[in-house]
Amino acid sequence: MINNLLNNQHDCPCGSGQNYTKCCKPYHDGSHAPSAEFLMRARYSAYCMANSDYLFHTWHPGSRPKKIKLGNDPSVRWIRLDIMRSENGGANDKMGVVEFKAFYEIDGKTGSLHEISNFVKEDNQWYYFDGEIEYHDDEEQDDFKDFKPVRRLSAET
Ligand SMILES: [Zn+2]
Numbered sequence: 001m002i003n004n005l006l007n008n009q010h011d012c013p014c015g016s017g018q019n020y021t022k023c024c025k026p027y028h029d030g031s032h033a034p035s036a037e038f039l040m041r042a043r044y045s046a047y048c049m050a051n052s053d054y055l056f057h058t059w060h061p062g063s064r065p066k067k068i069k070l071g072n073d074p075s076v077r078w079i080r081l082d083i084m085r086s087e088n089g090g091a092n093d094k095m096g097v098v099e100f101k102a103f104y105e106i107d108g109k110t111g112s113l114h115e116i117s118n119f120v121k122e123d124n125q126w127y128y129f130d131g132e133i134e135y136h137d138d139e140e141q142d143d144f145k146d147f148k149p150v151r152r153l154s155a156e157t
Contacts, residue, residue, distance in 0.1 A: 013048035014041035015081050028054050032126070036089025036096030036119035039126040044081045044102060060120055060127035079103040079110070094121050112136045 012023035024045040033039035039058060046054040050070040059068070080103045089096020096119040103112045117131035 013045040013078070016041065020045070032124060033058075034091065035086075036093075036098050036121075036126050037083060037086045039119060039128065040083065040098045040100060040117060041081065043128060044078070044100075047102075048078045058126070058128055060122075060129045063130050075107045077105045079105055089119055089126070095119065096121075096126070 012018050012020040012025075014024055016023050024042040027033050027038065027042035028046060028049075028051060033042055043055060043058055045051075046058075047070070050072060052068045052070045055070070056064060056068045059065075082101045082103075083098060084101060085097070085099040087097040089098065097116060098119065099114075099116045101112050101114050103110065105111075112135070114134045114136065115131045118129045119126050120129050121127070
């Protein structure tokens with residue numbers, strides 16, 4: 001799946017419509033995202049590509065799990081990111097809020113995650129801090145309710 005994403009040269013996983021190498025890749029390679037929204041996009045792309053290291057390093061040390069290890073489960077797929085609202089989070093801000101919906105598919109069933117994420121900037125670097133998360137499943141199946149993409153994250157706090 002990761003290879004497919006990279007072979008499509010105009011389709012960064014974050015949905016910007018740009019080439020991955022000119023969109024989220026520089027951030028994954030270590031450049032600092034210039035705004036909370038760019039960091040949000042790069043983190044979404046990192047989820048799509050199971051880049052646990054990036055998610056760890058861009059999660060604020062005060063709130064991040066001790067370890068992040070994304071599973072490599074091919075039945076789980078992130079489909080699309082919709083940024084709904086972006087407040088502050090710019091060059092002159094210390095904090096920012098990004099509200100988004102991320103759509104996913106698990107074993108052919110779709111659902112979405114709605115999150116209002118808080119970002120902070122320290123030493124000129126943006127970090128994800130925390131968020132309010134809500135899930136919307138397209139199918140009300142008991143087994144599906146207990147199996148969410150974030151559960152792939154084996155977090156030890
Ligand atoms: Zn991107």
